[in-house]
Amino acid sequence: MEIVKILVLIFLCAVICIIFKSYKPEYSFLIIIFCSVIVLSFILKNLITPLSLIEQKISQSGINSGYFKTALKAMGIGYITSFVADACTDAGLTALAAKAQFAGKCAIFLLSVPLVLSILETAIGFVK
Numbered sequence: 521m522e523i524v525k526i527l528v529l530i531f532l533c534a535v536i537c538i539i540f541k542s543y544k545p546e547y548s549f550l551i552i553i554f555c556s557v558i559v560l561s562f563i564l565k566n567l568i569t570p571l572s573l574i575e576q577k578i579s580q581s582g583i584n585s586g587y588f589k590t591a592l593k594a595m596g597i598g599y600i601t602s603f604v605a606d607a608c609t610d611a612g613l614t615a616l617a618a619k620a621q622f623a624g625k626c627a628i629f630l631l632s633v634p635l636v637l638s639i640l641e642t643a644i645g646f647v648k
Contacts, residue, residue, distance in 0.1 A: 526562055529555060549611050556603060590635055594628045601627075 533555035540548040571592065578585045601624025608617035 522562060522566055526559055529559060529562075549607075552610055553607060556607065560603065587635065590631060594631055597624055597627050597631065600624070 533551060537548045537551050540551060575585060575588060578588050601620055605617040605620040605624075608614070608620060
């Protein structure tokens with residue numbers, strides 16, 4: 521029941537942040553970042569085994585695992601971007617949060633260019 525541990529940690533962090541926000545708002549932000557990093561590490565620790573099993577099955581099937589790796593990278597970029605943008609928004613830095621989101625979208629686009637080119641080459645091969 522890792523989710524229960526994560527939710528309890530988040531709830532305790534929220535209570536501590538509410539207490540600190542009235543006295544020392546800068547500590548509240550640091551507590552949010554600290555809690556977020558801990559939650560992210562819990563989640564990543566639990567994702568490693570299922571993702572490695574999926575990758576193992578894909579490699580056993582003979583399917584190109586590059587597509588799976590690209591999808592995982594895009595998912596990782598999306599989650600990290602969301603994490604940073606939310607932290608900026610919590611700190612009241614909405615313009616910086618928007619820049620983080622834009623950078624994440626551009627990174628995912630650049631990551632997907634080889635995949636799109638591969639699909640286009642396959643489609644052109646079918647047409648010829």
